Amino acid sequence: MRKRQPPGHLEAEVLATLWAADHPLTTAEVADGLGDAKAYTTVQTILTRLHAKGAVDRQLVGRAHAYTPRLDDAGLAARRMRAVLDRENDRLAVLRHFVGILSPQEESAVAELLGPSERSDAEDE
Structure with a gap:
C-alpha cells in the first residue's frame, strides 16, 4: 500500500519544479520534471489550483x-496563513493566540515589521 503524502506536498513539488526552471513550463514539462510518473491530469489540476490561488502565472503557448511561479515558499506560506485567518469569525482572538505562541525572537521580528503604522499617526492628529 502506498503511503499518503501530507496535504500540499504535491503543490510544493510542482512549485519546486517551476522554481528550478529557467523558462515557463507546460503541464507536460512539469510532469516530466517531477519524475514520479505523476498523471498529466493530476499535475494539470495542481497547476490550475495554484493559478487560482495566485501562486503561478500562466500564458498560452500554442x-x-x-x-x-509567482510566489516563493514564504509567499505561499503567507497566503495559506491568510486563508486560515479569513475562515475565522474572531480574527483578533486568533491573532492573539498566534502572537502568544511566538518565540521572543519571532515576536520582536513581527513588532519590527509592523513598526509604527501610518494609521496610528493619523489618529494622533
Whole structure:
C-alpha cells in the first residue's frame, strides 16, 4: 500500500519544479520534471489550483499553457496563513493566540515589521 503524502506536498513539488526552471513550463514539462510518473491530469489540476490561488502565472503557448511561479515558499506560506485567518469569525482572538505562541525572537521580528503604522499617526492628529 502506498503511503499518503501530507496535504500540499504535491503543490510544493510542482512549485519546486517551476522554481528550478529557467523558462515557463507546460503541464507536460512539469510532469516530466517531477519524475514520479505523476498523471498529466493530476499535475494539470495542481497547476490550475495554484493559478487560482495566485501562486503561478500562466500564458498560452500554442495550444497549451506555460506556467511560471509567482510566489516563493514564504509567499505561499503567507497566503495559506491568510486563508486560515479569513475562515475565522474572531480574527483578533486568533491573532492573539498566534502572537502568544511566538518565540521572543519571532515576536520582536513581527513588532519590527509592523513598526509604527501610518494609521496610528493619523489618529494622533
